[in-house]
Amino acid sequence: MKIKFLTSILAFLFFTHSCDRQKKNADSSKNKVEIKTNTAMPREKNKISILEKSMLEYMETANPSYTRIDVDECTKILNNYVSEISNSKSRDEGMEIVKTTVEKLNKLNEKCNFELIETSEREQIAEILIVESSKKGYNTPEEDITEEWREW
Template structure:
């Protein structure tokens, strides 16, 4: 998978569909805000170039997780179990594309959701 493919498959696409099916966890505001955070994460990983260090990649992971913590707080805790799994999958896959080799949940250290 590439960053471009991953960007087209953000968890927020499914959230929008669930919102349209009357899932009241989601609003246009929290979906748009999450999209901005995830797009920023991908862009930050891309800026690292072709040979980023593990430390640089994990710094991007830390930033995206902390920003998602803030959004979750701001929008009344819309990140529940399914959303957490979808976000973690996305974040970990993007880090892998950037070059991180890890079998661990790299979000856990900072995650509050």
């Protein structure tokens, strides 16, 4: 009788634990889908957001000579670039957009005592500019189209 009673209790505990695990897995799957849905954004916007986050996090740990306003200006320049390059009609027009964007970034970085765009930021920004231009067929993804004007 005791064995039957213990077996029943164990079966009950196993069953309830199993149901809880299935419910948690189902809830977890829902969360994963929601996360994917919430973070779905165009790739270039995501790269710009990652860059912005990195710059702002650095501000929390260091005392750079740039401010939130400078970071906002940098992201504005990059977002404008993405929009302008995607609407451009020719390689010449596209390269003029690249040049203008790089020059704006040069001035902003100079205003920030050359601390806004350092090695990591340089790589991220150059990638955004190069990749977006290459999508239009103006260059290859391996070709650094920023180098001619870049001071960062």
